[in-house]
Amino acid sequence: MSAADARERFATATLRHLGAPLADGVELRHVSAADWHATIDPLWTGTLDRPGHDLSPLFSPEQAAASRDLDAIIGDRLEHRLLLVAGGETIGGYWGQQETFGRYYMTVSMFRPEWRGRGLYKALLARVTAAVADAGFRELYSRHRADNNAILVPKLRAGWVIAAFEITPRWGLTVHLRRYLVDAIALVHEHRVDGARVEELRARGLRLP
Numbered sequence: 001m002s003a004a005d006a007r008e009r010f011a012t013a014t015l016r017h018l019g020a021p022l023a024d025g026v027e028l029r030h031v032s033a034a035d036w037h038a039t040i041d042p043l044w045t046g047t048l049d050r051p052g053h054d055l056s057p058l059f060s061p062e063q064a065a066a067s068r069d070l071d072a073i074i075g076d077r078l079e080h081r082l083l084l085v086a087g088g089e090t091i092g093g094y095w096g097q098q099e100t101f102g103r104y105y106m107t108v109s110m111f112r113p114e115w116r117g118r119g120l121y122k123a124l125l126a127r128v129t130a131a132v133a134d135a136g137f138r139e140l141y142s143r144h145r146a147d148n149n150a151i152l153v154p155k156l157r158a159g160w161v162i163a164a165f166e167i168t169p170r171w172g173l174t175v176h177l178r179r180y181l182v183d184a185i186a187l188v189h190e191h192r193v194d195g196a197r198v199e200e201l202r203a204r205g206l207r208l209p
């Protein structure tokens with residue numbers, strides 16, 4: 001197993017699960033990060049009813065440059081940069097990326113208001129989850145404003161669980177969600193909430209007091 005194997009596995013899983021149209025007439029178009037931001041950033045900020053704070057004026061140019069240099073050391077992560085296109089028009093976008101420890105971060109999902117409530121996100125979530133699982137990740141992660149039911153509800157219905165709360169400078173109070181792809185780890189999550197699942201976890205080899 002090597003980094004090249006991981007890239008190959010990711011590419012194959014992406015093609016298998018995120019290659020075909022999302023729904024009748026809704027194409028998934030894979031683009032570069034630059035093209036994605038050029039298309040989605042204006043859509044995103046233009047359609048959110050309560051956008052997050054733009055923190056960029058609070059950093060000095062030196063602080064911003066230092067941060068970019070540090071990011072450059074990490075280099076290019078594996079990621080999905082998707083435009084959702086219907087009738088030649090971009091109706092939404094999705095960005096998800098690799099993190100460390102086998103974690104995949106669903107960073108941004110958005111549809112134009114007139115395309116919401118048609119089941120497109122539900123379909124996208126299932127396809128992304130399948131691609132991420134096939135690529136070998138252990139879990140998916142995301143964080144959302146605590147009252148963003150439109151994203152929390154479909155994820156909780158799809159087996160995601162609440163992992164944390166965080167006050168973020170950009171969005172305020174957020175909920176962190178996880179979708180475990182290793183079923184024993186999902187059991188450990190339950191165990192950590194209230195001590196459940198002890199016998200099953202012992203039987204699977206977890207050493208518990």
Ligand SMILES: CC(C)(COP(=O)(O)OP(=O)(O)OC[C@H]1O[C@@H](n2cnc3c(N)ncnc32)[C@H](O)[C@@H]1OP(=O)(O)O)[C@@H](O)C(=O)NCCC(=O)NCCS
Pocket residue numbers: 048107108109110111112115116117118119120121122123144148149150151153154157
């Ligand atoms: C969040 C978002 C991507 C959801 O997309 P969508 O295509 O409208 O969602 P779907 O139509 O697939 O709905 C999926 C499920 O969630 C439910 N749902 C959708 N909006 C909801 C709401 N406001 N409250 C409660 N449930 C809701 C639907 O009923 C559906 O469940 P069902 O199939 O059991 O009926 C979309 O609302 C959006 O673009 N919001 C603005 C951007 C944003 O906030 N993104 C999330 C942060 S990254």
